[in-house]
Amino acid sequence: MIVVKIGGSVLCKDPSHVILDLANHWGECVVVHGGGCFVNTVMERMGLTPRYLTHPGGLRSRLVDEETLKAYVMGVMYLNKLIVAKLSAVGVPALGMSGADNAVVMAKRKERVMVVDERGRQRVVDGGYSGRITSVKGELLVPPPLKVLAPIAVSQDGKLLNVDGDTLALKVAEAVGARRLVLLSDVDGLFLDGKLVERLDAAGVREALEHRDVVGGMKRKLSVVLEAVEMGMEVVISNGVVEAPIGRALKGMGTLVRPG
Amino acid sequence: MIVVKIGGSVLCKDPSHVILDLANHWGECVVVHGGGCFVNTVMERMGLTPRYLTHPGGLRSRLVDEETLKAYVMGVMYLNKLIVAKLSAVGVPALGMSGADNAVVMAKRKERVMVVDERGRQRVVDGGYSGRITSVKGELLVPPPLKVLAPIAVSQDGKLLNVDGDTLALKVAEAVGARRLVLLSDVDGLFLDGKLVERLDAAGVREALEHRDVVGGMKRKLSVVLEAVEMGMEVVISNGVVEAPIGRALKGMGTLVRPG
Amino acid sequence: MPSLACSVCGADVDVPSDVMDGEIVSCPSCGTKYIVRISDGQMLLEEFKGDVEDYGE
Amino acid sequence: MPSLACSVCGADVDVPSDVMDGEIVSCPSCGTKYIVRISDGQMLLEEFKGDVEDYGE
Ligand SMILES: [Zn+2]
Ligand SMILES: [Zn+2]
Numbered sequence: 001m002i003v004v005k006i007g008g009s010v011l012c013k014d015p016s017h018v019i020l021d022l023a024n025h026w027g028e029c030v031v032v033h034g035g036g037c038f039v040n041t042v043m044e045r046m047g048l049t050p051r052y053l054t055h056p057g058g059l060r061s062r063l064v065d066e067e068t069l070k071a072y073v074m075g076v077m078y079l080n081k082l083i084v085a086k087l088s089a090v091g092v093p094a095l096g097m098s099g100a101d102n103a104v105v106m107a108k109r110k111e112r113v114m115v116v117d118e119r120g121r122q123r124v125v126d127g128g129y130s131g132r133i134t135s136v137k138g139e140l141l142v143p144p145p146l147k148v149l150a151p152i153a154v155s156q157d158g159k160l161l162n163v164d165g166d167t168l169a170l171k172v173a174e175a176v177g178a179r180r181l182v183l184l185s186d187v188d189g190l191f192l193d194g195k196l197v198e199r200l201d202a203a204g205v206r207e208a209l210e211h212r213d214v215v216g217g218m219k220r221k222l223s224v225v226l227e228a229v230e231m232g233m234e235v236v237i238s239n240g241v242v243e244a245p246i247g248r249a250l251k252g253m254g255t256l257v258r259p260g
Numbered sequence: 261m262i263v264v265k266i267g268g269s270v271l272c273k274d275p276s277h278v279i280l281d282l283a284n285h286w287g288e289c290v291v292v293h294g295g296g297c298f299v300n301t302v303m304e305r306m307g308l309t310p311r312y313l314t315h316p317g318g319l320r321s322r323l324v325d326e327e328t329l330k331a332y333v334m335g336v337m338y339l340n341k342l343i344v345a346k347l348s349a350v351g352v353p354a355l356g357m358s359g360a361d362n363a364v365v366m367a368k369r370k371e372r373v374m375v376v377d378e379r380g381r382q383r384v385v386d387g388g389y390s391g392r393i394t395s396v397k398g399e400l401l402v403p404p405p406l407k408v409l410a411p412i413a414v415s416q417d418g419k420l421l422n423v424d425g426d427t428l429a430l431k432v433a434e435a436v437g438a439r440r441l442v443l444l445s446d447v448d449g450l451f452l453d454g455k456l457v458e459r460l461d462a463a464g465v466r467e468a469l470e471h472r473d474v475v476g477g478m479k480r481k482l483s484v485v486l487e488a489v490e491m492g493m494e495v496v497i498s499n500g501v502v503e504a505p506i507g508r509a510l511k512g513m514g515t516l517v518r519p520g
Numbered sequence: 521m522p523s524l525a526c527s528v529c530g531a532d533v534d535v536p537s538d539v540m541d542g543e544i545v546s547c548p549s550c551g552t553k554y555i556v557r558i559s560d561g562q563m564l565l566e567e568f569k570g571d572v573e574d575y576g577e
Numbered sequence: 578m579p580s581l582a583c584s585v586c587g588a589d590v591d592v593p594s595d596v597m598d599g600e601i602v603s604c605p606s607c608g609t610k611y612i613v614r615i616s617d618g619q620m621l622l623e624e625f626k627g628d629v630e631d632y633g634e
Contacts, residue, residue, distance in 0.1 A: 045305075045306045055631060074302070078334045084358070085360040094362070096358070096360070101356050102354070103353070122601040154344075158347075160342065315573075372573065382544040383541075383543045384543075392573065
C-alpha cells in the first residue's frame with residue numbers, strides 16, 4: 001500500500017495531474033489531503049483572520065477556535081468533494097471521508113499546548129479544536145474504492161477536530177501497513193542551501209532538522225518523515241503539480257528518504 | 261427500509277432529538293439531509309446574496325452560480341460531518357456521503373429552465389449548477405453503516421451539482437426499495453386552513469396542491485409526496501425537533517399519506 | 521413591434537419590443553412555440569421542444 | 578515581583594509582575610516546574626506534569 005498526501009498547495013494550484021495519475025495507481029493507494037491555503041481563503045471571505053500559535057522549537061500551528069473550525073471543516077470538505085467528483089469523471093471509484101465517518105480517525109482535543117507568546121515567554125494555552133490522533137481504522141481505508149481522507153478527526157464525545165494533514169498521512173500509513181508514503185506539494189522536494197536533496201537516510205533527516213533552511217511547514221514535514229522512516233517506511237517528498245506526479249515520486253524523483 | 265429526510269430547519273434549530281432517535285432505528289434507515297438555512301448563513305458571511313428563480317406554477321428554486329455552489333457544498337458538507345460526528349458519539353456507525361462519493365447520485369445539469377421573470381413573462385434561462393437526478397446506486401446506501409447523504413450530485417463530467425433534498429430522498433427511497441419515507445422539518449405536518457391534516461391519500465394530495473395555503477417549500481414537498489405515494493410508498497410529514505421524532509413519525513403522527 | 525417568420529407555417533410571429541433572451545413566444549397562426557434567442561444584436565427563433573425544466577407544474 | 582511558595586521544597590518561587598495565565602515558572606531551589614494559573618485575581622501554582630503538547634521539539 002502507498003499513502004499519497006496531496007498538499008493544499010497542489011489543490012489550490014492545479015490538482016489535475018495528480019487526479020489523472022491516480023487513475024493509474026488507485027488500486028494500491030490511500031489518499032490524504034490538506035487544504036490550508038483554501039481554508040485561509042474561506043476564512044478571509046468570512047471575515048476571519050487566520051491566527052497561529054508558535055511552539056517552543058519554532059513550529060507553528062493554526063489556532064482553531066469555534067468559528068475557525070467551521071471554516072476549516074467547510075473548506076477541506078469542499079476540496080474533498082471536488083477531488084472525488086473529478087476522480088469519478090476519470091473512472092476512479094472514490095469515497096471521500098472525514099475522520100468522523102465510521103469514526104475512522106479518532107483524536108483527543110489538545111486541551112493544553114505549550115506556546116511561546118509575543119513576549120518570548122513559554123505559556124500553556126488551550127489548544128482549541130485541534131486534535132492529537134489516537135486511532136485510525138486502517139481496515140476501512142483499503143481500496144476499492146479509493147478512500148480520500150480529509151484532515152478532520154472526531155473526538156470520543158462527537159466533536160470535529162482539526163488535525164495536521166502530514167501527521168494524518170503518517171498515522172494512516174502506519175494503520176494500513178503502507179511501505180511507502182508520498183508527500184506531494186508545489187515544490188520539488190527538500191532544498192538545503194538552494195539545492196534539491198535527492199537522497200536522505202534517517203540520520204540525514206535528523207541533521208536536516210537542525211539546518212537553518214528548515215523552518216515552518218518543512219520542519220513539521222521532516223518530523224513526520226523522520227517518524228515514518230524510523231518505522232521502516234520509504235518516504236518521497238515530491239512535486240504534485242507536474243505531469244504524472246505519483247509515478248515520478250515512486251521512481252524516486254524528488255527527495256527520497258530511506259530508513260537505512 | 262425507511263428513508264429519513266432531515267430538513268435544514270431541523271439541523272439549524274435542534275438536531276439532537278433526531279440524532280438520538282437514529283440510535284433506535286438506524287439499522288433499517290438511510291438518511292438524506294438538507295441545509296438551506298445554514299447555506300444562507302454561510303452565503304451571508306461570504307457576502308453573497310441568495311437569489312431564487314420563480315417557475316411557472318409558483319415553485320421557487322435557488323439560483324446556483326459558481327460562487328453559490330461553493331457556499332452550498334461547504335455548508336451542506338459541514339452539516340453532514342456534524343451529523344456523522346454526533347452519531348458516532350451515540351454509538352451509531354455512520355458514513356457521510358455526497359452524491360459524488362462512489363458516484364452514488366448522478367445528475368444532469370439543468371441547462372435550460374423555465375422561469376417567470378420580474379415582468380411576469382416566461383423565459384428559458386441557464387439553470388446554473390443545479391441538477392436533475394439521473395441515477396442513484398441504491399445498493400451502496402443500505403446499512404450498515406448508516407449512510408447520511410448530503411443533497412449534492414455529480415455530473416458525468418465530474419461537476420458537483422445542487423439537488424433538492426426532498427427530491428433526493430424520493431429517488432433514494434425508490435433506489436433502495438423503501439416502503440416508507442419520513443420527511444422531518446420544524447413543523448408538525450401539512451396545515452390547511454390552520455388545521456393539521458392527519459391523513460391523506462393520493463387524491464387528497466392532488467387536491468391539497470391546489471389549496472391557497474400550499475405555496476413554496478410545501479408545494480415542492482407535496483409534489484414529491486405525490487410521486488412517492490404513486491409508487492406505493494407511505495409518506496409521513498412530521499416534526500423533527502421534538503423527542504423521538506422518527507418513532508413518532510413511524511406511528512403516523514404528523515401528516516400520514518397512504519397510496520390508497 | 522418586430523416580427524420574425526414562423527419556420528413551420530411562414531406567418532409573422534410578433535416579438536415584444538422589450539424582449540429578452542430566452543423569452544417564449546407563439547406563432548399566432550399555427551401555435552408553434554419558440555424561444556427568442558438574442559446574441560450580438562441578432563434575433564432568432566429557436567423551436568421550443570419542451571426539453572426545459574419546468575418543475576413539474 | 579510577587580512570589581508563591583514551592584509545594585515541593587517550600588522555597589519562594591518568583592513570578593514576573595506582568596505574568597499571564599498559563600506561564601511556566603521554575604522553583605529556583607528544587608527546579609520543580611509550575612504553570613501559573615490566574616483566575617478572579619487569584620494566583621496559583623499548578624505543578625507542570627508534562628501532559629502538554631509541545632509539538633515534539
Ligand atoms: Zn406558424
Ligand atoms: Zn522547590
